[in-house]
Amino acid sequence: MFTKRLRRLALPLAGATALTVALLAPATAASAASPVPRGNPYVQYTAHLIESGSGTGYSSYINVHDAHNNAFAVGIQSDTASSVSKGQPRFIWERVQNGKFTYGYMGGASHSKTSVGLRWYKNDVASVILNNRTVGTIALNLDGRLFFNAEANARLNGDVVRSQVNDISIKVGDSSGRTGLAGTWNTSFSFHGLKAKQTNSPKVQGASFSIDGRVSGLPRGGNWDTTEVAGIAMIAQNWR
Numbered sequence: 001m002f003t004k005r006l007r008r009l010a011l012p013l014a015g016a017t018a019l020t021v022a023l024l025a026p027a028t029a030a031s032a033a034s035p036v037p038r039g040n041p042y043v044q045y046t047a048h049l050i051e052s053g054s055g056t057g058y059s060s061y062i063n064v065h066d067a068h069n070n071a072f073a074v075g076i077q078s079d080t081a082s083s084v085s086k087g088q089p090r091f092i093w094e095r096v097q098n099g100k101f102t103y104g105y106m107g108g109a110s111h112s113k114t115s116v117g118l119r120w121y122k123n124d125v126a127s128v129i130l131n132n133r134t135v136g137t138i139a140l141n142l143d144g145r146l147f148f149n150a151e152a153n154a155r156l157n158g159d160v161v162r163s164q165v166n167d168i169s170i171k172v173g174d175s176s177g178r179t180g181l182a183g184t185w186n187t188s189f190s191f192h193g194l195k196a197k198q199t200n201s202p203k204v205q206g207a208s209f210s211i212d213g214r215v216s217g218l219p220r221g222g223n224w225d226t227t228e229v230a231g232i233a234m235i236a237q238n239w240r
Contacts, residue, residue: 036137037121044171045148046117046129050164051076051089051109057155057224060163060211061094062116066143069099072126074118076109079155091116093128095140106135113166122174145239146172148181151232152211154194157218161194161231166208170235177240181205187233192217194231209233 043064051060061075073094080087084105091106106128117129126140150165173179185207187196194213200206211231218227 036119036127036134037123037125039121040174041119041127042122042172042174043120043142043146044117045119045169046115047150047168048113048115048164048166049076050111050113050166051078051152052111052163053078053154053159053161055154055156055159055215056080056087057153057159058161058163059092059153060161060165061149061151061153062118062165062168063094063149063151064118064120064142065096065147065149067145067147068143069096070140070142071096072118072120072138072140072142073149073151074116074128074130076114076116077153081155091130093138095126095138097141106130144178144237146237147234148172148236149232149234150185150196150207150209150211151230152194152196153224153230154213154215155224155229157215157222160214161212163211164209165211165233168207169205172237178238180238182236182238185209185233185235189230189232189234191228191230191232194229196231196233198233204235207233 045062047062049060057079059077061073063073065071076089077092078087078089079085089109091109094103115131119127124141125137127134127137148170152161152163154161184202185198193216196209196211199208
């Protein structure tokens, strides 16, 4: 239900408003994306992030994905190995399309409570929302049923993450029996010492999570680009 991280290929956001967030990824060509469509999106996912930790890298994200190696995430990441962020918090989007992983840095973020969001439209356009403002779009194909993650990551053995994903709101679907969420959040997805804990269980809409831990058990040379290093809470779209 989630996609293994692959070697990163940096791509910029497309769309008329992308420059407003001072995009910092290399200027290679991205898949064409339309301006933000009119009408209601099929998916809207918003939350407040607090990204914190210590060591070489850590993050906090929201993520939507299908069961076919397609995913889209928006979050905040600090990575000392990045020549762009140099360990400082940066907004970032990440996309997996048919198993291929790409990402793009956006403007500077902070370790304070921050509003982020994403939308996805059925014409295969996704948009990024930062501080309640749509800042750009990117081409994205998703094939339902859809799944939603609240997650945090850390980079190397010994790195620590102390992040939060709070006040979650998810709207999904446009047809009878396939609208809204099913069941409750599952926090059992724990990889290499990182663990998500719901702080207001069993709430579904409005759910909040702390995601903490110290990375351990990575193989020699392993990091968050080669191995799943995450604490994840997940919930599925209603699908009858």
